[in-house]
Amino acid sequence: MIRELLEARAGEDYDLYARTINPQFVRVLRTIGFDRVWARTEGQYLYDRDGSRYLDLLGGFGMFNAGRNNPRIRAALVEALELETPGSVQLGVSLLPGLLAEELLRRTPPRLAHVLFTNSGTEAVEAALKLGRCATGRTRVLATEHGFHGLTLGSLSASGDPHFTERFGPLLPGFDHVPFGDVDALEQALRQEDVALFLVEPVQGHGVYLPPPGYLERAQELCRRYGTLFAVDEVQTGFGRTGRLFAFEHWGLEPDLVTVAKSLSGGYVPVGALLMSKHVYAGVFDSLEHSVSHGSTFAPNDLAMAAGLATLRELDDAQLVERSERLGEYLLESTRPLRDRFEVVRDVRGLGLLWAMEFAEPEQGSLAWRVMERVQTGLFAQLVVVPLFTKHRILTQVAGYDLPVLKAIPPLVLTEQDVDDFVTALDDVIHKATRPTRVAGLALRAVKAR
Numbered sequence: 001m002i003r004e005l006l007e008a009r010a011g012e013d014y015d016l017y018a019r020t021i022n023p024q025f026v027r028v029l030r031t032i033g034f035d036r037v038w039a040r041t042e043g044q045y046l047y048d049r050d051g052s053r054y055l056d057l058l059g060g061f062g063m064f065n066a067g068r069n070n071p072r073i074r075a076a077l078v079e080a081l082e083l084e085t086p087g088s089v090q091l092g093v094s095l096l097p098g099l100l101a102e103e104l105l106r107r108t109p110p111r112l113a114h115v116l117f118t119n120s121g122t123e124a125v126e127a128a129l130k131l132g133r134c135a136t137g138r139t140r141v142l143a144t145e146h147g148f149h150g151l152t153l154g155s156l157s158a159s160g161d162p163h164f165t166e167r168f169g170p171l172l173p174g175f176d177h178v179p180f181g182d183v184d185a186l187e188q189a190l191r192q193e194d195v196a197l198f199l200v201e202p203v204q205g206h207g208v209y210l211p212p213p214g215y216l217e218r219a220q221e222l223c224r225r226y227g228t229l230f231a232v233d234e235v236q237t238g239f240g241r242t243g244r245l246f247a248f249e250h251w252g253l254e255p256d257l258v259t260v261a262k263s264l265s266g267g268y269v270p271v272g273a274l275l276m277s278k279h280v281y282a283g284v285f286d287s288l289e290h291s292v293s294h295g296s297t298f299a300p301n302d303l304a305m306a307a308g309l310a311t312l313r314e315l316d317d318a319q320l321v322e323r324s325e326r327l328g329e330y331l332l333e334s335t336r337p338l339r340d341r342f343e344v345v346r347d348v349r350g351l352g353l354l355w356a357m358e359f360a361e362p363e364q365g366s367l368a369w370r371v372m373e374r375v376q377t378g379l380f381a382q383l384v385v386v387p388l389f390t391k392h393r394i395l396t397q398v399a400g401y402d403l404p405v406l407k408a409i410p411p412l413v414l415t416e417q418d419v420d421d422f423v424t425a426l427d428d429v430i431h432k433a434t435r436p437t438r439v440a441g442l443a444l445r446a447v448k449a450r
């Protein structure tokens with residue numbers, strides 16, 4: 001049935017999407033020349049209907065750590081479907097959720113003792129906020145400026161970026177933000193001993209900002225001192241992204257709450273989870289009456305659980321975490337020389353296969369740069385993203401609204417050859433992007449797209 005439908009309606013992708021879902025988004029894709037009709041995907045590659053191959057350094061916003069259409073994860077899903085497993089009885093439990101929870105807890109510090117499954121990253125964050133408040137009996141939530149935790153109202157209240165929050169207020173009361181990396185501001189905010197949880201990404205995904213040395217260790221220490229739960233959002237950094245299974249391992253942290261999602265199901269089935277300490281669990285699920293204090297109808301569904309189990313096994317068997325560390329170092333080594341070669345390249349940074357290149361106006365000043373910034377701040381990164389895609393067939397993204405930062409979060413199955421191809425393409429694109437005529441062209445397109 002699906003094959004017939006796809007064949008009968010082939011090529012209508014954008015028109016149909018515009019008519020039925022989101023015409024503005026389709027307009028953006030058409031304006032920047034990203035409106036390819038996709039035929040299939042595999043590993044770190046996308047193929048359009050003409051058979052052209054594209055290198056996917058966006059990885060579905062980091063949900064394909066194990067590679068797109070991973071055959072072993074798919075086989076586990078087919079197997080689970082064919083077994084007709086007895087999931088979601090609701091007033092009853094089945095084996096697969098417990099098995100996945102056991103595997104997650106086996107891979108995390110002993111402080112984490114229970115798992116609550118969700119359908120997405122933002123739901124895992126919502127659960128952390130709700131359960132954190134209940135377990136501590138406190139209402140304040142502290143998060144970091146420019147952090148990102150999802151787009152539902154609780155997560156949005158924790159997100160520190162006005163581009164996501166404006167127009168959607170009022171947000172939830174009790175949320176405050178401190179600068180990422182600022183220990184003194186954090187202590188100041190915690191000292192009143194009324195903060196339920198401090199929610200932090202180990203590496204800020206928007207902009208790819210790494211924590212200053214000692215920051216996260218100190219943050220954990222301060223949280224313990226002032227009775228605040230230390231909540232680490234690993235939705236983007238989890239499952240090998242940064243060269244460790246979880247990014248908090250880089251600093252030997254032992255959080256009270258950990259949120260995960262994205263790559264947990266190998267990109268096949270929506271799934272997320274909140275890992276919590278015994279103390280948090282006991283503070284919320286404290287009686288028979290409170291045994292179902294939080295949850296969601298579909299959350300621990302058997303297909304998501306089967307995909308999760310297969311993904312963890314695949315990360316182990318294919319040694320993808322080690323690969324992320326190795327390829328991440330190679331990517332940094334290969335792209336850092338561009339800092340010396342181009343004045344517009346201000347910084348190259350990353351951890352594992354979470355990578356970014358930041359652009360800035362050349363030191364001696366550039367009229368072209370200023371013209372562009374007047375049209376839209378951070379536009380230069382788009383000047384790089386667009387030809388990387390249209391000319392070199394490499395899919396990347398700008399690291400956040402208005403940020404002059406190019407970002408890559410590819411599937412961890414990336415090869416050295418892919419990195420080499422990316423570096424060659426980057427060199428060409430940055431070289432051309434600094435030409436004033438190119439700048440004017442893009443500025444015009446950006447104005448038209450508004």
Ligand SMILES: Cc1ncc(COP(=O)(O)O)c(C=O)c1O
Pocket residue numbers: 061120121122123125148149150151201205233234235236237261262
């Ligand atoms: C750190 C972080 N937290 C939460 C989320 C929200 O996850 P989801 O898109 O699955 O709701 C994201 C999504 O990008 C994220 O990067």
